[in-house]
Amino acid sequence: MDLEKRFILALDQGTTSSRAILFDSGQRIVSVAQRDFAQHYPREGWVEHDPMEIYSTQAGMMAEAVTKSGIDPRKIAAIGVTNQRETAIVWERATGRPVYPAIVWQCRRTAAICDRLKAEGAGEMIRKKTGLLIDAYFSATKIRWILDEVPGAQQRAERGELLFGTVDSWLIWKLTGGAAHVTDPTNASRTMLYNIHTLDWDQELLDLLSIPRAMLPEVRSSSEIYGYTDLCGVRVPIAGIAGDQQAALFGQCCFERGEAKNTYGTGCFLLMNMGETPCESRNGLITTVAVSRGGRIQYALEGSVFVGGAVVQWLRDELRLISDSAEIGPLARTVEDTGGVYLVPAFTGLGAPHWDMYARGCVMGLTRGTTRAHLARAAEESIAYQVAELVGAMERDTGTALKTLNADGGASRDGFLMQFQADILGRPVRRPAILETTALGAALLAGLAVGVWDSTEQIRRGRGQGALFSPEMPPQQRERLLAGWSRAVGHSRGWAGPQA
Ligand SMILES: Nc1ncnc2c1ncn2[C@@H]1O[C@H](COP(=O)(O)OP(=O)(O)O)[C@@H](O)[C@H]1O
Ligand SMILES: O=P(O)(O)OC[C@H](O)CO
8 A cells, every 4th residue: 555655734723714735745735624713802902712613623624624635644744733823822731721712913902011011111122132013913912911811810820830822832732632832933933022033932021021931832943843643543743833924935935035925814914034134124014033944043024914805804794895705806896996995904903014003994085976896996905005015114124126026815816906916016916826825834844844845945846837917007106096095094093092
């Protein structure tokens, strides 16, 4: 019997769904299983997930992807894990029970803790050590909130009874039956507790937020065996971890300094590989770890937009303007422009480059003639404008122009969006043949650890061609539209601030 281990299973635990994708050693998708899970919005600006549902959907999809493929699980060489980042989970070491729902990266409940840190003048120290700006986005203040609000949690954490993890740690702890409490630098660098220069949890930051070190996972590389799990009756190593945006960077073959990608998922995340030297942003971007592999670390410059494809979901689920996400592009195409309408989807504040926790969404320029097609188009365009702002900031920081934007993620299926993105950037947008670059990145990291692939050069050689969208919009029109966008953003700023 041929039992050559030439398949890799990627677990892609995203903000809105848990996915498992089986790849073969030719980097081709063999099977996909995906399930959405519940989003909880208990108060204005709050976002929570149920950690048990994160785990059960992910474990279910893992088994389903294997069953669907019909492949003998003994041929699966390893599992790679990639995940929504920053989302904070605290659970009991003894029972595995979460003490509170997962506080999701989008959640704004810790804005007041962030304001306090800023007022204490911690911003510069935090930026220097972590590469981040103080924002409710990152995990640290979410952990602080749980330790404050769950009775007895601080004392229990100090006694070593509670564990913290981002979603990767939580899943791996569950999948290994509590044997591995680990993470990797790409996830650790999103917590605001990890020093990206010493590559360790930072005691000064832990003291600042009174977070006991005993809660934190061990930080290992992004590509090595962390432990084993039972996959359909077979013991399979878990051998890759990366936060989803860093996984997509790797999955897009951005292995070298200067290579960049933008993922259009729930949010939009532009990352550029900066090589082995971290680059400090002066334009509202953050510095983060791109990957840690074979004793080497690479850094990335990142621009994070909180609401990207999520604006499409909002039109579908809340406004009910469309019944399926795929309808938005064709609907937007039915009008030549938005009729002067701008939609700023600052539903959970604004991320890069504005970093305004108190911004809220607005629609500007409505007239009697505004139709649902105009609104749909304005929503689509808002995704591209936000990404254009990131590209501008990145180009100012690095002093080099991006020749082509590599795109991926669920909303990059949308041809209208890709074309408008190319138009508004005045640069071509390249979409790869496999849009599941996040899962692919995790699979590659795991496969490299167990010898399915030998090198990144081999991986790059194995890539097919994708689609190219070339800019067609005249420059004057582009500038006029971008100026309108800036004015609209101005109206959304500070709306829900402490004075409001
Ligand atoms: N055909 C489409 N056109 C526009 N947006 C889409 C389309 N298909 C999916 N999306 C959007 O893409 C997002 C999902 O992308 P995905 O990469 O799966 O996200 P995540 O990993 O954040 O859960 C959703 O916000 C959805 O609205
Ligand atoms: O779930 P996604 O793909 O939108 O990614 C979420 C990010 O990791 C948040 O930083």
